[in-house]
Amino acid sequence: MNPSNDMMIQTDDLGKAYGQVQALKGLDLRVHRHSIFGFLGPNGAGKTTTMKLLLGLIRPTNGGGTVFGQDIVRDSIAIRSHIGYLPQQPQFIPTMTARETLRLTARFFFTGPKEAIDARVEEMVDLVGLQDKADRPVKGFSGGERQRLGLAQAQINHPDLLILDEPSAALDPMGRLAVLRVMERLRERTTIFYSTHILDDVQRVSDTVAILNHGELVAQGPIEHLLAGSDKPVYTLTLWGNVEATQSRIANLPYVASIDVACSNGATSWQVSVTEEAAAEEGLLREVLADEAVTVTEFHRKKYELEEIFASFVEGDNNGR
Amino acid sequence: MVANSTFDRVKEPSWRRGFANLLAKENRTWWGTRRWWVQAGLWTVVVNGLMAFLLFAMPVMLQLNEDPADAASYDAVVQSVGALFQIGTVALALGAILLSQDQILGERQSGVIEWVLSKPVSRASYFLSKLAADAMAVVVLLVALQSAIAYGLISLANGGLFPLIPFLAAAGGLAVNTLFYLALTLMMSVLTDNRGTLLGVTLGMLFGGLLVGSLMGTYSLFTPWSMTAALPAIALQTTLPLPTWLPLCVTVALTLLCIAVALWRFRTMEF
Numbered sequence: 159m160n161p162s163n164d165m166m167i168q169t170d171d172l173g174k175a176y177g178q179v180q181a182l183k184g185l186d187l188r189v190h191r192h193s194i195f196g197f198l199g200p201n202g203a204g205k206t207t208t209m210k211l212l213l214g215l216i217r218p219t220n221g222g223g224t225v226f227g228q229d230i231v232r233d234s235i236a237i238r239s240h241i242g243y244l245p246q247q248p249q250f251i252p253t254m255t256a257r258e259t260l261r262l263t264a265r266f267f268f269t270g271p272k273e274a275i276d277a278r279v280e281e282m283v284d285l286v287g288l289q290d291k292a293d294r295p296v297k298g299f300s301g302g303e304r305q306r307l308g309l310a311q312a313q314i315n316h317p318d319l320l321i322l323d324e325p326s327a328a329l330d331p332m333g334r335l336a337v338l339r340v341m342e343r344l345r346e347r348t349t350i351f352y353s354t355h356i357l358d359d360v361q362r363v364s365d366t367v368a369i370l371n372h373g374e375l376v377a378q379g380p381i382e383h384l385l386a387g388s389d390k391p392v393y394t395l396t397l398w399g400n401v402e403a404t405q406s407r408i409a410n411l412p413y414v415a416s417i418d419v420a421c422s423n424g425a426t427s428w429q430v431s432v433t434e435e436a437a438a439e440e441g442l443l444r445e446v447l448a449d450e451a452v453t454v455t456e457f458h459r460k461k462y463e464l465e466e467i468f469a470s471f472v473e474g475d476n477n478g479r
Numbered sequence: 480m481v482a483n484s485t486f487d488r489v490k491e492p493s494w495r496r497g498f499a500n501l502l503a504k505e506n507r508t509w510w511g512t513r514r515w516w517v518q519a520g521l522w523t524v525v526v527n528g529l530m531a532f533l534l535f536a537m538p539v540m541l542q543l544n545e546d547p548a549d550a551a552s553y554d555a556v557v558q559s560v561g562a563l564f565q566i567g568t569v570a571l572a573l574g575a576i577l578l579s580q581d582q583i584l585g586e587r588q589s590g591v592i593e594w595v596l597s598k599p600v601s602r603a604s605y606f607l608s609k610l611a612a613d614a615m616a617v618v619v620l621l622v623a624l625q626s627a628i629a630y631g632l633i634s635l636a637n638g639g640l641f642p643l644i645p646f647l648a649a650a651g652g653l654a655v656n657t658l659f660y661l662a663l664t665l666m667m668s669v670l671t672d673n674r675g676t677l678l679g680v681t682l683g684m685l686f687g688g689l690l691v692g693s694l695m696g697t698y699s700l701f702t703p704w705s706m707t708a709a710l711p712a713i714a715l716q717t718t719l720p721l722p723t724w725l726p727l728c729v730t731v732a733l734t735l736l737c738i739a740v741a742l743w744r745f746r747t748m749e750f
Binding site: 214215216217235236238241245248263267268270271 | 480481482483485486487488489490493496497500503504508512589590591593594596597598599600601747749750
């Protein structure tokens with residue numbers, strides 16, 4: 159691994175087809191060091207396919223990629239030496255105990271010393287709260303316990319990159335919170351690339367997000383940028399008084415694309431979509447306040463919920479922002 | 480917290496990365512559980528139960544039948560050596576098939592293989608660790624142990640040691656035959672994810688092959704199916720129409736072919 163390289167994952171036109179079915183189409187992904195990268199998309203969007211391509215479990219049919227600057231096809235074993243992976247539905251050798259599973263996993267990376275390996279195993283058992291189940295065979299584990307063991311084995315080598323496929327899918331709310339805390343704590347020493355359907359979690363811990371739909375990347379960027387909207391920022395205003403004349407004047411401003419109006423309890427709410435962010439920041443509020451018949455009680459740039467962003471991209475309505 | 484710098488990192492070359500760890504794991508599933516003595520006991524009953532019957536019970540039964548001709552013509556040692564290497568060839572091959580049919584296929588179907596191969600493990604290491612551990616167990620428990628007990632029983636009935644070298648040569652042949660079916664089964668578990676197909680091909684090869692082999696006459700000596708004739712001939716130092724090493728060589732070659740096909744296919748499989 160080249161420590162000076164800031165890019166942990168880079169794919170260029172990465173694609174995977176199964177016969178006539180194109181599971182992943184020309185993916186250009188950029189994941190930076192120490193980011194918590196949320197990889198979103200509906201079922202069948204190609205998220206797991208992407209992760210398996212990065213791990214060398216499947217081979218690309220077009221394009222390629224690098225992890226730590228190493229080729230995902232040629233250098234797969236070297237890459238996996240620095241990765242921790244949690245599959246979507248982790249399956250372990252059913253007759254082995256959790257502790258044995260962790261010891262086996264550790265020995266894929268380290269040959270010794272035995273005491274250090276045992277200490278690392280204990281550290282992971284504690285981290286995921288499996289102390290009282292650590293010596294039971296995995297075949298008796300619930301889905302949540304298996305998921306926690308999955309998280310522990312993914313971190314056993316203190317990886318430079320953690321790839322987590324739906325890490326909190328099978329967990330109860332407390333387990334989910336614990337996973338999020340672990341992820342936040344790990345940010346210091348590792349990069350996390352994870353997929354999930356739980357958008358609240360993404361909004362809470364991720365700094366970068368990519369949205370995949372039908373095998374295509376439809377959005378990628380820092381979460382703040384996505385939540386702020388991209389090509390057409392929207393400003394929210396709450397107004398009192400007679401706003402009709404003001405509305406027509408504002409609608410004619412060169413940088414205003416459209417105004418959505420809603421009335422409630424005597425107040426008028428505008429969603430002003432603009433084409434020039436700088437001009438709007440400087441002049442929009444001033445233009446509205448120029449009309450003395452109107453009182454402004456609220457003015458801010460609209461922040462979207464990730465759910466809205468996600469829905470708009472996945473439903474194909476991604477032109478409005 | 481233990482830092483990564485405290486550890487000694489695995490330093491195997493890429494092509495056999497993970498082999499030592501996987502082999503240790505596979506060996507533990509054989510020798511670290513009760514599996515080994517269950518199999519040892521089971522096959523002792525099957526193989527040497529038959530041997531004891533042929534060596535010690537059969538002569539008594541023939542005498543009780545009061546047919547002096549039958550009793551005089553029955554050579555317990557020859558009969559039992561023949562049976563050991565004829566029936567053993569089929570029975571131990573069947574054992575190898577049944578013991579190994581779930582080794583890779585089970586992990587493919589459950590998803591364990593995806594987890595293992597997401598670690599720094601080469602595909603060759605995964606396959607070869609299964610093969611090596613199973614081969615060791617099958618040779619020790621099914622072939623060496625049973626042959627050793629049988630040799631003791633035969634020598635006891637013989638009233639002196641049975642010729643050791645031909646017996647060992649035949650036992651070696653038995654190991655070769657058993658390993659062929661082990662390699663065939665592991666190869667099939669790479670080529671198909673359908674258990675019916677796997678068992679159909681391997682058992683079909685074993686039992687169908689015996690039938691086909693009997694119809695091929697001398698030509699069957701160019702196939703593994705003639706091991707049922709070749710191995711008793713080696714042990715009893717009798718002759719066959721063609722050299723007895725011929726089916727041995729063919730079987731070794733086919734075993735290597737199975738391993739090569741499995742490694743080639745496994746290298747490009749997707750999980």
